[in-house]
Amino acid sequence: MKKINFIISKKRNEKISKIIYYFENLSYKFLDESVKFEIFSDKLDQDIPLLKKICIDVNYTLEKVSVKNWIKEVKKKDISSETELFIFHQGFKDISTTKNKIIIPAGLSFGTGSHQSTILIIKIFEKLNKKIVFNFPLDIGTGTGILSFILNKKLKKKIYATDISSDSKDNFEKNKKINKLNNLLFFKSFGMNNINLKKKKFDLIVANLLLNEHKSIITNVCKHIKRRGFYFISGILDSQINYFIVLLRCFNLRLYDSMKLNGWACLVFRKY
Numbered sequence: 001m002k003k004i005n006f007i008i009s010k011k012r013n014e015k016i017s018k019i020i021y022y023f024e025n026l027s028y029k030f031l032d033e034s035v036k037f038e039i040f041s042d043k044l045d046q047d048i049p050l051l052k053k054i055c056i057d058v059n060y061t062l063e064k065v066s067v068k069n070w071i072k073e074v075k076k077k078d079i080s081s082e083t084e085l086f087i088f089h090q091g092f093k094d095i096s097t098t099k100n101k102i103i104i105p106a107g108l109s110f111g112t113g114s115h116q117s118t119i120l121i122i123k124i125f126e127k128l129n130k131k132i133v134f135n136f137p138l139d140i141g142t143g144t145g146i147l148s149f150i151l152n153k154k155l156k157k158k159i160y161a162t163d164i165s166s167d168s169k170d171n172f173e174k175n176k177k178i179n180k181l182n183n184l185l186f187f188k189s190f191g192m193n194n195i196n197l198k199k200k201k202f203d204l205i206v207a208n209l210l211l212n213e214h215k216s217i218i219t220n221v222c223k224h225i226k227r228r229g230f231y232f233i234s235g236i237l238d239s240q241i242n243y244f245i246v247l248l249r250c251f252n253l254r255l256y257d258s259m260k261l262n263g264w265a266c267l268v269f270r271k272y
């Protein structure tokens, strides 16, 4: 097991999001002007070329880590993050809290609760859920299932979840069991492209995707939002906000609310 250490300027948002997206066994810390990364790797021959593909001029150092130390390190970092109502962790420790605990063990899918794009969408949901009643939610690109799980816990409604990846399906079902949740339906689907979703309209659609992934499904997704329904868009950068405001106006959706964190943005649109 090796640790790949490097630092990247905070301004390189797109690269930072890709690194976090492609490497699961990593930790990172936001410093004043930069982000400090540690990627734990037991297949350097694949991970180094991938890192260089994302960030051609990266300057890294390698450090030997024993497997025992690596597991210890993961366990030490058991709490990934928390919001007003939830704590997300990997289930290594018994955490005493009055908040809702969601266990997401590290796996092949994205969504442990440690990424800003996930935290932002959860925070904005917690805020709006105080004044709006959501009845029929869909989570597009569910990954580990994290957003579906918090919707299920808070709304007590049936949750529809989709992802294009088969790893996500396995992960979602496993995490659903670990968290003892039910009334959640997963469909493997590219956007809305599944027979079970084709005729459905939702009053809340949440999607935490990268810019190009949003672009490839957005036109179709807009058709599946009920009148006065909501579309939460996360995974985008500050600089991409206007693109979505202009585009979604063409589909009768207006910006209703937004939140920002460390260069990331989450937008809430409402259909009129």
Ligand SMILES: C[S@@+](CC[C@H](N)C(=O)[O-])C[C@H]1O[C@@H](n2cnc3c(N)ncnc32)[C@H](O)[C@@H]1O
Residues within 6 Å of the ligand: 109, 110, 111, 112, 113, 117, 118, 140, 141, 142, 143, 144, 145, 146, 147, 162, 163, 164, 165, 168, 189, 190, 191, 208, 209, 210, 213, 216, 217, 235
């Ligand atoms: C950034 S992760 C978000 C995971 C989780 N929802 C979260 O908020 O932490 C994006 C997920 O979307 C999935 N995805 C990407 N494009 C998609 C598409 N067109 N339709 C459905 N899922 C997609 C990916 O497989 C990945 O699991």
